[in-house]
Amino acid sequence: MRRVLCLELLALGLLAACVTVNVYFPAAEAEQAADRIIDAVTSKPAAQPQESKPQEQKPPAEPSQAPPQSSGLAPAAPRAAAALLAAAARVLDSLVPAAYAQASANVDVSTPQIRAITDSLHQRHAELQKYFASGAIGLTADGLVGVRDQNAVPLAERATVKQLVAEHNRDLAALYAEIARANGHPEWEADIRRIFARRWVERGAQPGWYYQDSSGKWVPKG
Structure with a gap:
């Protein structure tokens, strides 16, 4: 019995050790953050969050009847083993949600550095608008501005x-580098830049402004 208990505890310990924090890039949150900055730069109204549909309430499940309990007491060793395994399982259950909670991330764009860059972009955007409108400049495929x-x-x-x-x-x-750095993931910079490049065209550009498609060709926004 002691050998079986040791093996079970060892298995639970190894499983707990394998719980890793898999930090993913929060694309949806990054797009919402990009829209807020683009709106601030172009002076558009802030994006309104979409209302989530209420989930249907499921009727509570009927409690299952427990099997009849034996009046006799279980031996001490099995009771101790069950208690230890239950405690280990509770520890493991607490580790897994914590790992997933750490894996999720909101994209923070409210730092003083990001606000200062956004203000600078906003002031310059007003000067660049007439050159966007004339087709002299356009939005590049890598999230920048180019002379067309x-x-x-x-x-x-x-x-x-x-x-x-x-x-x-x-x-x-x-801006792209600071957003990635401020959120503790400098490796996100390329993903952030890619999302901004798309959203500058979809949300920030006016009809008739030029942008580069995936092949690098300048095309007017319809």
Whole structure:
């Protein structure tokens, strides 16, 4: 009996040791965070969260009848083994939800650094709007801004446009890196940039503005 108990406890211990925190990239939360920043930069109303449908209430299950208990007391060794196994199972049950809780993550975009970058992008966006509208500049596939047609810019303004685009891109690159860093996952930067690149077009761009498709071709937004 003692040998069986030791083997069972060893199995539970190994299972608990295998509980790892698998941190995934929260794409849905990142998209919502991107929309909030894009709205702030372009001065659009903040996105309203979607209402979740109430879940149907299931009737409570009828309690199952316990089998008749024997009036005799179980031997001490089996009782001790059962108590230890039950305690180990409770510890394991507490570990698994904790691991999943740590695996989930909200994307925080409220740090002072992120707010400062967002304000800078907002102020410059007003200056860039007319160049987006003329097709002189557009949104690139990597979440930045590019000069598409410098001939659409008056000669006297070309140096200014290049400077504005360069400063805007520095802020955008800093924004993506700072969001990843502020949330404790610098490795998320590429995923964050990819989501922003898509949402700048879908949410931030106005009809007629140019953007790069997956092949790098400039196309107007319909």
